């Protein structure tokens with residue numbers, strides 16, 4: 665997986681039609697807020713994503729308050745967003761879909 669920072673046009677293409685995902689104000693990360701039915705589902709989602717993050721060696725910066733999980737993905741070595749962040753965001757979307765999101 666390529667850790668190179670995506671060019672602005674590549675990033676825009678990658679984010680097009682990715683519902684819920686946005687570029688952080690400083691353009692070094694992509695973010696999404698997930699809202700689940702309750703804490704149990706939010707934490708199950710986080711557990712699933714944590715295992716996927718280990719497999720990919722790419723870990724979200726995230727926070728959880730009850731049924732909400734806020735996620736930020738960036739690639740430290742590149743100082744911005746790489747294909748690895750896009751890959752991780754797709755894995756997180758697929759996990760969320762299993763909870764009807």
Ligand SMILES: C[C@H](O)[C@H](O)[C@H]1CNC2=NC(N)=NC(=O)C2=N1
Pocket residue numbers: 721722723724725737738739740741
């Ligand atoms: C050494 C290890 O591969 C790196 O520190 C990995 C770990 N997980 C990571 N996760 C994320 N989101 N970005 C990184 O740049 C990153 N780097």
